[in-house]
Amino acid sequence: MIGFYDYTVILTYMSLVSGVIGMFCTFTGHMHWAIFCLALCGLFDTFDGKVARTKKNRTEDEKRFGIQIDSLCDMVCFGAFPVAICFHSGMYTIWGMAILVFYCLAGLIRLAYFNVLEERRQQETEENRKYYQGLPITSIAVILPLIHLSSAFFQQNYILILNIGMLVTGILFILNFQFRKPTNKELAVLIVIVAAAVIYMVVYYKWRGIFRWNWRSLADNVSTQ
Numbered sequence: 001m002i003g004f005y006d007y008t009v010i011l012t013y014m015s016l017v018s019g020v021i022g023m024f025c026t027f028t029g030h031m032h033w034a035i036f037c038l039a040l041c042g043l044f045d046t047f048d049g050k051v052a053r054t055k056k057n058r059t060e061d062e063k064r065f066g067i068q069i070d071s072l073c074d075m076v077c078f079g080a081f082p083v084a085i086c087f088h089s090g091m092y093t094i095w096g097m098a099i100l101v102f103y104c105l106a107g108l109i110r111l112a113y114f115n116v117l118e119e120r121r122q123q124e125t126e127e128n129r130k131y132y133q134g135l136p137i138t139s140i141a142v143i144l145p146l147i148h149l150s151s152a153f154f155q156q157n158y159i160l161i162l163n164i165g166m167l168v169t170g171i172l173f174i175l176n177f178q179f180r181k182p183t184n185k186e187l188a189v190l191i192v193i194v195a196a197a198v199i200y201m202v203v204y205y206k207w208r209g210i211f212r213w214n215w216r217s218l219a220d221n222v223s224t225q
Helices: 007-027 031-052 060-089 094-124 137-152 158-174 184-224
Strands: 131-133 178-180
Touching: 007 031, 007 060, 031 060, 031 137, 031 184, 060 094, 060 137, 060 158, 094 131, 094 137, 094 158, 137 158, 137 184
Parallel strands: none
Antiparallel strands: 131 178
């Protein structure tokens, strides 16, 4: 079989699987589980590079393969997948769709540019990257769950918040500025925040669904009497 198969690519493949399952959840209307899958994609992506670097005897082809599959996976999980979530969440107006197209295009440009710079950087040094140029596309795994959480508190303005959030995020993907790579402690804090937001959403939507079911059942019983 073509390709490379070892433990260094497992988390990248798991991220892709989570993204595809998340799309299934999106298309079937299970938005809170879709957001959960997006957060899971972000978690896998956080550690895939760290796991890959534990293998000290990687060949140049294995390194290049890792760069390529990471970016291809990111385009699916943090490019196309969030677009599907946002479209099904209400961004289906002309302006909303234009923002989503721009977001996806900006993500594509950013990933291609990153690939060029990263391959050159790895040829010049073995040091870990300390700064990103522009906002990493994987940041949507933090941004979108927090925006989605706002729907529980700002229902009337949620779509506006979603539109602005996706537009600003897309712009930050391609702006030329240095974004410091988070430390392990900062990553741990982000993981806890996103996990708390996702857990709250799952519980909130579950109990809201139960409440609505009970209310409708009660209304049906009253109407039949």
